[in-house]
Amino acid sequence: MAGVSVPAGRILTQKRRFTMKTTFRFNPLTLVFSLLFGLAWSVLGGLLYTGLKGLLWTPLLIALYVLGLAGFLLLAIIVSNAVGNNAKPRAENYKKAAIVVAALFLCTMLFEFLYELQPSHFNIGTPTSYIFLVDDSGSMTSTDPQCTRNDAIYEVAKTCDADFPCAVYIFADLCHQALPITAAKDMKQENYGFASEGLTQMFSAIEFVLSDIQSGRLQAGNSPRILILSDGAPTDIEKYRSTVSACRANGISVSTVGFGGANPAVLQRVAEDTSGAFVWANDISQLSQAMSTAATTIHTSSRDLLGYRPFTEHTVLFGILRCLFLLIIAAGFVLIKVFMFSTFDRNNVALITFIACAALGALAPEFFINIFGWNGTLARALLCITMALLLGTSKETANTNYNNFASPAGSGGGFGGFPGSSYSNPGDKWKF
Numbered sequence: 001m002a003g004v005s006v007p008a009g010r011i012l013t014q015k016r017r018f019t020m021k022t023t024f025r026f027n028p029l030t031l032v033f034s035l036l037f038g039l040a041w042s043v044l045g046g047l048l049y050t051g052l053k054g055l056l057w058t059p060l061l062i063a064l065y066v067l068g069l070a071g072f073l074l075l076a077i078i079v080s081n082a083v084g085n086n087a088k089p090r091a092e093n094y095k096k097a098a099i100v101v102a103a104l105f106l107c108t109m110l111f112e113f114l115y116e117l118q119p120s121h122f123n124i125g126t127p128t129s130y131i132f133l134v135d136d137s138g139s140m141t142s143t144d145p146q147c148t149r150n151d152a153i154y155e156v157a158k159t160c161d162a163d164f165p166c167a168v169y170i171f172a173d174l175c176h177q178a179l180p181i182t183a184a185k186d187m188k189q190e191n192y193g194f195a196s197e198g199l200t201q202m203f204s205a206i207e208f209v210l211s212d213i214q215s216g217r218l219q220a221g222n223s224p225r226i227l228i229l230s231d232g233a234p235t236d237i238e239k240y241r242s243t244v245s246a247c248r249a250n251g252i253s254v255s256t257v258g259f260g261g262a263n264p265a266v267l268q269r270v271a272e273d274t275s276g277a278f279v280w281a282n283d284i285s286q287l288s289q290a291m292s293t294a295a296t297t298i299h300t301s302s303r304d305l306l307g308y309r310p311f312t313e314h315t316v317l318f319g320i321l322r323c324l325f326l327l328i329i330a331a332g333f334v335l336i337k338v339f340m341f342s343t344f345d346r347n348n349v350a351l352i353t354f355i356a357c358a359a360l361g362a363l364a365p366e367f368f369i370n371i372f373g374w375n376g377t378l379a380r381a382l383l384c385i386t387m388a389l390l391l392g393t394s395k396e397t398a399n400t401n402y403n404n405f406a407s408p409a410g411s412g413g414g415f416g417g418f419p420g421s422s423y424s425n426p427g428d429k430w431k432f
Contacts, residue, residue, distance in 0.1 A: 030080040031389075037076035038388025041069050042381040049306065049380065058304050059112040065306060066108045066329060069384055070101045070336065076388070077340050089340050096339040104332040111325035112305055115318065127253065128221025129165040129181065130156065130295055133205055135230035136172045140196040143231040143260035147194050148284050152229065153187075155288035156295050160184035167218060171205030172198030177212070181219055200232040203239035206254065210246050225253045225276065227295055229287070230267065231260030240266075244273045255294035257281060272310045306383070307376050308369050319366050326362035326383075333387050334358060361386035 045065050052061050074097060081089070089097075132153050140149075157166050166187060168179035178192040209226060212218035226247075234240075247254055255276035256267035264280060271278040277297035281290040303309040305322055364382045368374040 029083070030077065033076040033080040034073060034388040035385065037072040038069070038384045039381070041072040042384040045069060045384065046377050046380060050377075053304075053307075058116060058302070059109040062112040062305050063105050063109040067101065067105045069387060070104055070333065073333070073388060074101065074336065074340070093339045097336050100332055100335045100339065104329060107332070108305075108329060111328070115305055115321055115325065116303060125223040125251075126298070127223055127225035127295070129167070129224045130160070131209055131218070131220060131224055131226045132156075132166065132168045133175075133202075133209060133226050133228045134168065134170050134192070134194075135200060135202070135228075135232065136170045136194050136196060136198070137200045137232050138172075138197045139200075139232045139261060140194065144196075144284055146284075147191065148287055149194060149229060150191055151189065152287040152291045153192070154189040156227070156291045157184045157187040159292055159296075165220065167220070168192055169205065169209055170194065171201060171208070173201055174198075175201070175205035175208040177218075199235045200230060201236050202228065202230060202234040203236045203243040206243050206247065207239070210243075210250060210252070213250065213252070223251050223253070225255060225295065227291060228254060228256045228267070228270075229291060230256070230258060230262050233261070233263035234266060237266065240270075244270065247274045255279075255297065257287070257290045257294050259284065259287065259290075269308075272308065275310075306365055306380055319370070322366050323362055326365065327358065330358035330362045330387065330390070333390055337390065357386045357390035361390070 045068050048068065049061065049065055056064075134149050134153070153168060160166065162183065162185040164184045165181045166179075166184055167177065167181045169175055170178045170192060172195075179187075206226060206228075209218070213220050213224065252274065253276040254270050254274040256271045256278050257280075258264050258267045258278070259281040264278070268278040270276070271294075277294050279290040279294045279297075281287050303318065305325060309315070309318060309322070361383045364379045364386070365376075368379040368382065369376050
């Protein structure tokens with residue numbers, strides 16, 4: 001045979017090498033199904049979270065949320081495998097994935113339980129006094145020109161026990177005491193001298209009230225409640241953290257009532273971080289009812305892995321714990337991916353995608369809710385989407401190629417680059 005040197009006594013046979021190539025990439029079908037099912041769970045899971053929060057034991061609620069997300073994404077993989085050109089997982093792989101899902105459920109419940117533990121419990125008892133802290137900034141000229149604030153204070157006082165202590169403070173650029181501690185039965189429907197001018201220095205006003213309590217000028221009892229009525233955004237927001245810390249240290253709860261141009265997010269955070277209540281009044285006629293609700297509602301601060309975490313003296317510790325727990329949960333989704341596709345993608349793009357999706361999903365609740373102030377629904381939807389993207393790659397069906405080559409009879413060829421195996425054309429049998 002021309003061009004081929006054959007040793008004496010050797011016979012050449014024509015063989016075809018059988019090679020098999022498996023492609024790892026983003027499979028459009030799997031990606032689309034994963035995203036669709038992930039978005040679907042972000043809606044259904046959101047309804048579950050908001051509807052049962054406070055009614056169901058929180059560790060069980062958060063575990064059910066993660067279980068539902070894992071179940072929906074598993075279903076997305078099964079559907080895409082059924083209709084697409086993907087390599088089908090074996091039965092044992094389904095069993096392994098199911099074990100991972102069960103482990104995710106139990107681990108999430110444990111993580112949530114640990115996350116809720118209080119190193120130093122912040123207890124707010126039944127209010128021992130009401131301290132009305134009323135906005136008198138310039139915007140009140142248009143939002144409350146008739147000074148309905150006066151009537152709202154009186155209406156709340158009428159609902160209190162006869163000897164229940166109340167005080168009134170007014171704030172704008174500065175803060176001053178308009179009425180010292182007075183028994184509710186002695187409060188009258190009067191004008192507190194609202195001028196409606198200046199800025200909304202709300203946190204400076206809270207500090208002023210705190211200084212009166214600490215100095216003994218204001219005898220407010222062990223658990224005073226500050227009732228803030230405001231129509232504007234605070235102009236001294238930089239004092240937020242120090243003010244909230246001082247309130248918690250002194251056992252003071254802050255309830256807030258917003259209307260007009262008030263910033264509801266800030267007012268709600270102040271209330272949540274001090275175990276108070278936030279109420280929004282749609283118009284000025286609702287002020288009295290809103291203030292009564294804010295005064296009497298007892299709120300207990302709580303936190304969970306998927307929602308806003310109220311202020312705590314251990315905020316860095318709990319931030320790290322939440323990120324760590326959610327990273328472990330994200331790793332569970334990676335395991336589901338490995339078992340369902342029988343492999344871990346070996347290319348750098350897939351690896352970077354895994355890391356980025358897992359990290360973004362785990363960090364979303366901490367950074368986007370607590371640090372950036374996002375709505376919790378958006379942050380949880382981002383978690384669902386990133387976990388869906390994490391599972392959005394698949395192992396495609398193997399492709400086969402036959403390459404003719406000549407080799408000495410009996411020498412063996414090679415299969416997939418591994419010596420010692422070949423596919424022989426005559427007889428169509430494997431030779432090893």
